[in-house]
Amino acid sequence: MRSHKELMNFRFFFFVISAFSLFLPATSLWAQDAFSWQDKDDNWLAKKAALQSFGEQFASSMDLYQALEQAADGGESLDWDDMANAPYDWSGIYTRTGGGLSFDPDIRGNEMTAQLTSAGAATRQRKIDQIDSTGGEYDPISDCRPPGFPRWATEPFLHEFIVTPEQTWLVNEMVNDVRRVYTDGRDHTLPEDAYASANGDTIGFWHDDMLITHTMYLYSGQYQRGTQPDYSDQVEVVERWRKVNGNTLEADYWVFDPVNLSQPWYSRQSWTELANEDNFLRIRYWDCQENQNNDIIEREDGTSQFPDFDFIENDAEVSNDEAVR
Amino acid sequence: MKKIYFFALFPLSFIFSPLVYAHHSGAMFDGGSVVEVTGKVKEFQYTNPHSWLLVDVTNEDGSVTTWGFEAEGPSTLMRAGIRKSALPPGTAITIRGNPMKDGRSAAAWIDAMVDGETINPRNGFAVIPASE
Numbered sequence: 115m116r117s118h119k120e121l122m123n124f125r126f127f128f129f130v131i132s133a134f135s136l137f138l139p140a141t142s143l144w145a146q147d148a149f150s151w152q153d154k155d156d157n158w159l160a161k162k163a164a165l166q167s168f169g170e171q172f173a174s175s176m177d178l179y180q181a182l183e184q185a186a187d188g189g190e191s192l193d194w195d196d197m198a199n200a201p202y203d204w205s206g207i208y209t210r211t212g213g214g215l216s217f218d219p220d221i222r223g224n225e226m227t228a229q230l231t232s233a234g235a236a237t238r239q240r241k242i243d244q245i246d247s248t249g250g251e252y253d254p255i256s257d258c259r260p261p262g263f264p265r266w267a268t269e270p271f272l273h274e275f276i277v278t279p280e281q282t283w284l285v286n287e288m289v290n291d292v293r294r295v296y297t298d299g300r301d302h303t304l305p306e307d308a309y310a311s312a313n314g315d316t317i318g319f320w321h322d323d324m325l326i327t328h329t330m331y332l333y334s335g336q337y338q339r340g341t342q343p344d345y346s347d348q349v350e351v352v353e354r355w356r357k358v359n360g361n362t363l364e365a366d367y368w369v370f371d372p373v374n375l376s377q378p379w380y381s382r383q384s385w386t387e388l389a390n391e392d393n394f395l396r397i398r399y400w401d402c403q404e405n406q407n408n409d410i411i412e413r414e415d416g417t418s419q420f421p422d423f424d425f426i427e428n429d430a431e432v433s434n435d436e437a438v439r
Numbered sequence: 440m441k442k443i444y445f446f447a448l449f450p451l452s453f454i455f456s457p458l459v460y461a462h463h464s465g466a467m468f469d470g471g472s473v474v475e476v477t478g479k480v481k482e483f484q485y486t487n488p489h490s491w492l493l494v495d496v497t498n499e500d501g502s503v504t505t506w507g508f509e510a511e512g513p514s515t516l517m518r519a520g521i522r523k524s525a526l527p528p529g530t531a532i533t534i535r536g537n538p539m540k541d542g543r544s545a546a547a548w549i550d551a552m553v554d555g556e557t558i559n560p561r562n563g564f565a566v567i568p569a570s571e
Contacts, residue, residue, distance in 0.1 A: 209566060215460065250466020258462065258488070270460050270564055272514050287514060288462075288488070339464060360571030387569040394517050402462070405486040407507060410463045417466035419541070425481075425493050425505040426543055435541035 149185045151324060151356055154364070154382065162220070162382065165366060166227075169378035175350035175370040178378075179328040182321070182354070189319025189326070192279040192297070201323035201357055204275035204282075207395045208363065210268065211384035217268055217337035218381040224341050227379070234374030238343045245340065250417035253339045256410035258402030260289050262312040262335040264351050264369055267383045268342075272397055275363060275385075282318070282325060287397045295327050302330060310347055318353075325355040346373035361387040413437040441496060441504075442475045460564065461511070462488040467539055468547045474538040476506050480530040485523040487512040490560075492526060492548060494534055508536050508548035515563035526553070 148168035152161045172178040183189055196202055213219025218227045230238060244251050255261050261269055269286050276283040280298040285291070295318045302308070302315050308331045318327035334347040354366040362384060369379040388395060402408065411421045419437045422429050430439045478496035492508045510516060513523075526532070532553050536546025551558045 206569060209564075211566060248466065250464045252466075253462070253464050256463040271512075361569045386566050388518070389567045389569045394522070395514060397514075400487045400512075402488055405484055405489070405491065407484065407491045407509075408462070408486070408489050413466075418463045419467050420539075420543075420545070423507055423543065423545060425491075425507050426545075429543065433541040433543050438541060438543075 149182070151354075153358070162380065165382075166378075166380040169352075169368040169380050172378070175328060175330070175352050175368065175378070178352050178368055178370075179326065182326050182352070183319060186319060186321035186326070189297075189321060191299075192277075192320055194279060196279070197277065200360075202277045204277050204357060204363060206274075206361070206387040207390050207397070208273040208275065208385040208387050210270050210273075211362065211386040213268070213384075215268060215338040215340055215342065217264070217342055218379075219384065220381070226341070226343075227381070228343055228375060229377040229379070230343060231372075231374055231376045234343055234371075234376075237374065238341065241336075241339075241344075242341055244416055248415045248417050251339055252410075252412040252416055252418045254335070255289075256412075256418050258289055260291055260312040261286075262333050263293065263314055263329060264332075264345065264349065264367065265335050265337055266291065266293065266313065267365075267367065268338045272388075272395060273385055274397055277325075285397065287400055289402065290400050293329075295325065297325070302328070323356055325353075327351075327353045327355070329353070343374055345369070345371045348372055349374075411437060441498075461509075465537075465547065467541070468537040469540045470537050472538060473535050473549065474546050475533065475535045477531075477533040478506070480526050480528055480532055481505055482528060483523060483526045485513050485516070490516055492534070492551075494532060504544050506534075507545040508534055508551075509545065510548040510560040511563050516560055517563075518565065518567075519558075519560050519563035521558060521560055521563075525558070 148165055152165065169178060172181065192202065216222060221227055266286055269288050272287040274285040282295040282297060284293040284295065293313045293316060295316045297318045297320060300317060302317055310331050310333050312333055314329045314332035316327050316329040318325055330350045332347060332349050334345060336342055336344045349369060349371040352368045356364055358364050365383045367381045367383055369375065406422065406424045409421055410418050413419050419435060421438060426432065433439060476494060476496045478494045481493040481495045484491040489512055490510045494506045494508065496504050496506055498504060530553060532551055534551040535549045537549065538546045548560050
């Protein structure tokens with residue numbers, strides 16, 4: 115006859131095996147599914163959770179990128195004949211489909227899907243406190259610095275996407291902001307020669323109709339103003355782009371940032387081609403200095419202000435703001 | 440002619456609304472109040488990152504105050520159906536905006552009435568998809 119202790123051990127062992135047997139197929143299933151494209155449908159939240167878990171299996175963005183590259187047998191080369199095929203025809207004028215100022219378009223306001231480190235949470239709280247105490251903030255793009263990547267994904271203005279066999283250009287009209295994805299097989303700039311920039315260094319490959327990219331060597335920044343978190347200069351991003359129908363581009367984003375994120379942050383970004391029958395929508399040069407009325411200064415309380423309008427002769431006399439005076 | 444009235448708006452909704460997305464935050468505008476003026480268009484500065492519609496308003500004493508109304512840049516205005524030619528100098532207009540907190544004659548443009556038609560520059564972020 116088994117002792118009570120043996121019985122408890124057996125029950126515990128049975129519980130562990132049962133739980134594992136349930137968990138293993140689920141994770142394997144999700145892992146397999148995550149290597150292929152997942153359509154947004156009524157089951158999206160479950161799929162999204164699986165894509166988040168998939169990212170969490172990898173210690174680094176490069177590990178994830180290389181796993182996707184291995185699944186694609188190293189990736190495919192395109193030629194100019196491929197450009198005529200619908201999956202690679204990304205022509206047209208696009209804009210962000212939705213999501214407002216949230217990096218994760220599925221959430222609103224104070225909601226947050228990023229798993230922040232204590233440092234990341236503290237930085238975000240400081241932003242919220244700033245808005246609560248002053249009613250505003252100073253956005254670094256006020257003096258027309260580039261938004262930088264990955265914030266690039268949240269900008270709501272016009273976009274163009276240009277696919278060629280060796281490079282894909284991802285264009286945001288705001289401050290003439292172009293990301294170049296090199297798909298000619300080159301590697302990243304060597305670490306000893308690398309330098310940070312607003313959009314970093316992006317390489318990629320094609321897997322069927324999906325463009326998979328890896329970006330690193332970025333400036334620090336914020337996903338957006340308001341309640342959105344910050345990212346550090348150690349941020350790296352894996353993207354998986356696909357044209358999902360005749361007028362919509364979507365992209366899986368896995369953001370890795372050891373300073374601000376305790377786990378990779380998964381989101382599905384989307385851009386919609388705009389109706390433009392009269393061809394009036396065009397991307398032109400975006401010159402931040404062309405109108406004096408758009409000059410912005412930072413006030414001592416960390417908010418923003420217009421210093422000098424050209425339609426008011428005596429701004430300093432009529433304004434009750436010390437910053438203007 | 441100028442009117443100012445106040446709304447009990449939830450302040451953060453002004454800051455985070457994509458309808459007022461700008462290259463700067465909206466901290467300088469009072470999102471809880473609205474100014475309305477009637478006058479004539481002086482100049483339409485159709486520029487990036489923001490456009491400014493300047494409106495001359497005749498005061499009761501006969502003096503003229505120029506008001507500036509800030510909106511998004513050209514491409515976003517075009518998406519709202521507002522082309523540069525829509526508001527030539529001299530156009531009679533009644534226009535509303537969230538006024539500056541510091542008392543200057545400027546505001547974040549909400550909407551306007553011209554020839555009995557309403558113009559809404561904040562429609563520019565509406566996503567009207569191309570046919571598939």
